[in-house]
Amino acid sequence: MSTRSPDSPPLPEPGFAPRASVASHEASARSEPLPMSGAKGAPLPLLAVAVLGVLVLAGISLLIGVSHVSWEALLAPSENQRAVQVLVISRVPRTLALLLAGMSLAVAGLIMQMLARNRFVEPFTAGTAESASLGLLAVTLLAPGLPILARTAVAACFAMAGTALFLFILRRIPLRSALVVPVVGLVLGAIFDAATTFFAYRFSLLQSLMAWTTGDFSSVLRGRYELLWGAFVLTVIAYVVADRFTVAGMGEAFTTNLGLSHPRIMALGLAIVAMVTAVVVATVGMIPFIGLVVPNVVSLIVGDNARRSIPWVAVLGAGFVLLCDIVGRVVRQPYEIPVGTVAGVVGSLLFLHLLLRRDDRVG
Amino acid sequence: MSASALRLEGHERRLLLLGGLAAFCVVVFMTVDAGGKWDFVLPFRARKVATVLLVGYAIAVSTVLFQTVVENRVLTPAIMGFDTLYLLLQTSLLFFLGSRTMASLDSRLLFTVEVAIMVVFSAVLHRWLFEGGRRSVHLLLLTGVVLGVLFRSLSSFLQRLIAPGEFDFLQDRFFASFNNPDPDLLIVSALMTLGASVLGFSLMRTCDVLNLGRDVAINLGVDHRRTVSRLLAVVAVLVSVSTALVGPVTFFGLLVANLAHGLVRSHRHVHVLPAAVFLAVIGLLGGQLVLERVFSFGANLRVIIEFLGGLMFITLLMRGVLR
Numbered sequence: 001m002s003t004r005s006p007d008s009p010p011l012p013e014p015g016f017a018p019r020a021s022v023a024s025h026e027a028s029a030r031s032e033p034l035p036m037s038g039a040k041g042a043p044l045p046l047l048a049v050a051v052l053g054v055l056v057l058a059g060i061s062l063l064i065g066v067s068h069v070s071w072e073a074l075l076a077p078s079e080n081q082r083a084v085q086v087l088v089i090s091r092v093p094r095t096l097a098l099l100l101a102g103m104s105l106a107v108a109g110l111i112m113q114m115l116a117r118n119r120f121v122e123p124f125t126a127g128t129a130e131s132a133s134l135g136l137l138a139v140t141l142l143a144p145g146l147p148i149l150a151r152t153a154v155a156a157c158f159a160m161a162g163t164a165l166f167l168f169i170l171r172r173i174p175l176r177s178a179l180v181v182p183v184v185g186l187v188l189g190a191i192f193d194a195a196t197t198f199f200a201y202r203f204s205l206l207q208s209l210m211a212w213t214t215g216d217f218s219s220v221l222r223g224r225y226e227l228l229w230g231a232f233v234l235t236v237i238a239y240v241v242a243d244r245f246t247v248a249g250m251g252e253a254f255t256t257n258l259g260l261s262h263p264r265i266m267a268l269g270l271a272i273v274a275m276v277t278a279v280v281v282a283t284v285g286m287i288p289f290i291g292l293v294v295p296n297v298v299s300l301i302v303g304d305n306a307r308r309s310i311p312w313v314a315v316l317g318a319g320f321v322l323l324c325d326i327v328g329r330v331v332r333q334p335y336e337i338p339v340g341t342v343a344g345v346v347g348s349l350l351f352l353h354l355l356l357r358r359d360d361r362v363g
Numbered sequence: 364m365s366a367s368a369l370r371l372e373g374h375e376r377r378l379l380l381l382g383g384l385a386a387f388c389v390v391v392f393m394t395v396d397a398g399g400k401w402d403f404v405l406p407f408r409a410r411k412v413a414t415v416l417l418v419g420y421a422i423a424v425s426t427v428l429f430q431t432v433v434e435n436r437v438l439t440p441a442i443m444g445f446d447t448l449y450l451l452l453q454t455s456l457l458f459f460l461g462s463r464t465m466a467s468l469d470s471r472l473l474f475t476v477e478v479a480i481m482v483v484f485s486a487v488l489h490r491w492l493f494e495g496g497r498r499s500v501h502l503l504l505l506t507g508v509v510l511g512v513l514f515r516s517l518s519s520f521l522q523r524l525i526a527p528g529e530f531d532f533l534q535d536r537f538f539a540s541f542n543n544p545d546p547d548l549l550i551v552s553a554l555m556t557l558g559a560s561v562l563g564f565s566l567m568r569t570c571d572v573l574n575l576g577r578d579v580a581i582n583l584g585v586d587h588r589r590t591v592s593r594l595l596a597v598v599a600v601l602v603s604v605s606t607a608l609v610g611p612v613t614f615f616g617l618l619v620a621n622l623a624h625g626l627v628r629s630h631r632h633v634h635v636l637p638a639a640v641f642l643a644v645i646g647l648l649g650g651q652l653v654l655e656r657v658f659s660f661g662a663n664l665r666v667i668i669e670f671l672g673g674l675m676f677i678t679l680l681m682r683g684v685l686r
Contacts, residue, residue: 172681173681174681177499177501179501179502179504180680182505182508183501183504183505184680186508186512187673187677188673188677190614190673191677194666194667194673198666198667198670331524332523332524337520337523337524338523341519341523344512344513344515344520345513345516345517348509348512348513348516351509352506352509352510355502355505355506355509356502
């Protein structure tokens, strides 16, 4: 993360307290100020630095690739038509897709963590992404002719159903510990995955399945990524209603006490998360751990107020995906390593770090 | 089994029943639809059955022993990422040695070396995970699951760095699969399993004591640390064997071990271990039979096992087995 906010303030060790589930006895251990207290606002200039960092990464992302594209060639377009074409048809869409996917996935992760009231949840660790790809498979099998928008809509429905099932199972688990939650999600994801693989195998679709489960931006071209703008719109909506998620994150009773409808906020949040996930899975595939790692890091920097943290989450999410993609493209030129794989390695390492650095407080 | 076979106790009767069912599966698998060409069918199927028996045995025994060591019914070597660790090891060996070096080495020797490294690795992993103070089971579980994801991603990362030709080589090595077992590998695996079993057998009674919990076991005079590291070596060998033969099967061990505990209703390893092995054989051979003959599906068994095992895992959690 250091590349994007090189001079982030020394983190005041707030610990990695899960956003207290009701049954969690770890709740008392949180030394973090309450979300609404706003004592820990990170200065705006820092956010500007982060944005600048992401822009630099985006610039790098535009310039690397098999076909040589240099600034000089672009500045003298008459001599080198090809560079401009490469840029417009391939590079710019790819970089935009990376930015959009990173932003929306990270924010989706944040929302999910607030709704499930658990810091280890994200579309990848809650079965959402897997159920979305099950939905895609169902469309491919049953109605192959549907336009991409309809396919995505079906995937979103599946994603929502899968996530609802996840939340339902969570409610049924006695002695819910914050750490069991992602395990349930990962296993649920494995179950969906098994079902998907089963049918894909039966109908010889394993290869297409591989293509849409591993996050990969190498096939992004103009005309093939625009749906991701939809995910961006959803992210903006999330920002607009951010305060509601903050409130919902404090519990059902608290929410109701403030005169808000808890189920309605939950439904709204679920819908946003499911649609974002479905769009990303349908266009580029799964990118694990972004929605998990980024919000957690942000929460260390700016605290838990959604209104304040969403811009950070979006910016750092975009930066994270960009960085993973750049690494994947540079390591083995001219071949590529899909971003999903790179994110799997980096993300799981970061996640392990987040998990194990708090072990002194787990009895 | 006691000498007076006429008066069997409940769990012994159930054990016999399971054994009989397993044997029945083997016989049916060997003979069904042979079409008279016995001299071809029998050796061909025998190799398949041998693989299944070996894999079923390895998975069942390693899971039961591992659960005894960690004193928990939900953790299994596969869930803790052990078999993905083996895959990673395979991939990195190819990555650093290259296929030419690997092909020039004796595959049996190579496998032995891999298993040896695996034993060392799992010992280190275990020390790191289990002996760093009193960590909660939940933390362990989550760490294991994420380690699994990490190992898997790392392997596929390395696989992407490997040239396509080399990758084919790797894939051949990875999954001998039930249908096409490598006879050399099968023999080495069998020998290793045998060796591990001898070691495990000598510890069987101590395992019953371990079941009482770490503190009680130590109190009763068990050298806990030594026993546990030996048992884990056995587990590591068995995990390597099963992964080398058919690849990772995350939830199969969980399914078998928990069914075995539930069915024999005995805490003694003399009863639980064979029950788990029988169940594994029934599950693999019987499942394959049903799939092939009844539904005429292909080799989808692993996927179905994953599905059922995952369901069982969640059921276990909902019943509050994990504390």
